[in-house]
Amino acid sequence: MPTIKAAILGFGTVGEGIYRILNEKKQEIKRQTGYTIDVTTILVNDIAKERMPTPGVQVTNNIREVFEQPQLDVIFEAIIGEEPAYTYLSEAISKGYDVITANKAMFAAHGPALLQQAEVCGIEIGFEATTAGGVPIIQTVKNLLAGDRIKRIQGILNGTSNFILTQMRQEGLSFKAALKEAQALGYAEADPTDDVSGKDAFRKLMILSKLAFGKQPVWETIDIQGIAQLTHEDIIEANRGKLRYRHIAEIQIDENGNLSGSIGPVLIGANHPFYGIDGVDNSIILDTEYLGALTLTGPGAGMYPTGSAMINDLIQIVNTRKRELISS
Ligand SMILES: NC(=O)c1ccc[n+]([C@@H]2O[C@H](COP(=O)([O-])OP(=O)(O)OC[C@H]3O[C@@H](n4cnc5c(N)ncnc54)[C@H](OP(=O)(O)O)[C@@H]3O)[C@@H](O)[C@H]2O)c1
Structure with a gap:
């Protein structure tokens, strides 16, 4: 049986999810691709940490040992921060x-450079999981671009912020208390700054901008607001008027190809598609020239969705490679 050899960089929530699904769906993946996926190496920070057993897999904290693996085909990357991840993937x-x-x-930050490098080298990059977790937004945008044009993207792109706003409205909690609950339930990071400041949503919006419009705006031109300044009274007042706050990241392109966007809390009414999006879900509206508005909603994070x-x-990449082999 032909085998694809894979390495996983990072074995936290996401890395472990990849490993589990590869094992649990072994037969299904074989049926869909014709290949068995064999994880040969896992890269972590701390090799002494106790983890789920991964029999037959080399666990290392040395990237050289990953690159020394014979006949490696694909690398899954699920570590934290820009570096060393960018250097490793490059x-x-x-x-x-x-x-x-x-x-x-x-x-x-580095997707544009990596995509350019990959094109030159004939390499595929999968980045569906970078944006809205389990919502297939990247693939949907790629499919739409084949015969349509995207004019505007609006998204609830941070599940933690949406959960906090939901709890403030439904349970009457303060921002602080709702954040505490998000942390207790494992939705928010121990350091939730990027989630509640709008920075996390901004990053996802920049990834979507590059994909949908072929470029990103100058980052400093985008106004980024978080949700921390919203009070319980603001939420109650909005609710009285049958309005809801949603943390919305938005970007559009004008007829001259200029990009503009913003990120922050927006008051919306019951006729807006985001009105009913509660809890940790993400939701994205794509405004296109021919199709009109398309809304996708689903889990924005978590071990299994991501x-x-x-x-x-992986399945897309393997099948693309198979088609290339047939046509060459
Ligand atoms: N969690 C989600 O639902 C989710 C959803 C979408 C995207 N993401 C993204 O996916 C990535 C991973 O998130 P996560 O939640 O799985 O994080 P996590 O649970 O904190 O796991 C991070 C893993 O990366 C390893 N690591 C960190 N820095 C490293 C380095 N310099 N060299 C080697 N290994 C390193 C850690 O090693 P140790 O185990 O030894 O500490 C750990 O195994 C992040 O970039 C995150 O933004 C996460």
């Missing part, structure tokens, strides 16, 4: 490995 591409990443901080988005990327 090297992976130059060595001829396809890459699949969930790392939005890295991909918002891991599953990355496995779908």
Whole structure:
């Protein structure tokens, strides 16, 4: 049986999700691609940390040992921050490995360079998991671009912010109390600054901008507001008027190709598609020239939704490679 050899960089929530799905869906993946996926190496920070057992897999904290693996085909990347992730993926591409990443901080900043490098080297990059977790927004945008034009993107792109706003409205909590609950339930990071400041939503918006419009705006031109300044009274007042606050990231392109966008809390009425999006879900509206408005909603994070988005990327990449082989 032909085998694809894979490495996983990072074995936290997402990395473990990838490994679990590859094991649980082994037969399904084989049926869909014709290949068995064999994880040969896992890269972590701390090799002494107790983890789920991964029999037969080399666990290392040395990236050289990953790159020394014979016949590696694909690298899954689920570590934190821009570096060393960018350097690792750039090297992976130059060595001829396809890459699949969930790392939005890295991909918002370095995705344009990696995509350019990948095109030159004939490498595929999967990045569905960087934006809205399990919502297949990247693939949907790619499909739409084949015969349509996207004019505007609006999104609830941070599940933690949406959960906090929901709890403030439904349970009458203060921002602080709702954030505490989000942390207790594992929705918010121990350091939730990027979530509640709008920075996380901004990164996802920049990834979507590059994909949908072929470019990103100058980052400093985008006004980024978080939700921390909203009080319980603001929420109640809005509710009285049958309005709801949603944290919305938005970008549009004008007829001259100029981009403009903003990120922050917006008051919306019951006729807006985001009105009913409560809890940790993400939701995105794509305004297109021919199709009109298309809304996608689903889980924006988590081990299985995010891991599953990355496995779908893998299946797409393997099938693209098979088509290339047939046509060459
Ligand atoms: N969690 C989600 O639902 C979600 C959704 C979409 C995207 N993402 C993105 O996916 C990535 C991973 O998130 P996560 O939630 O899985 O994080 P996590 O649970 O904190 O896991 C991070 C993993 O990366 C490893 N790591 C960190 N820095 C490293 C380095 N310099 N070299 C080698 N390994 C390193 C850590 O090693 P140790 O285990 O040894 O500490 C850990 O295994 C992030 O970029 C995140 O933004 C996450």
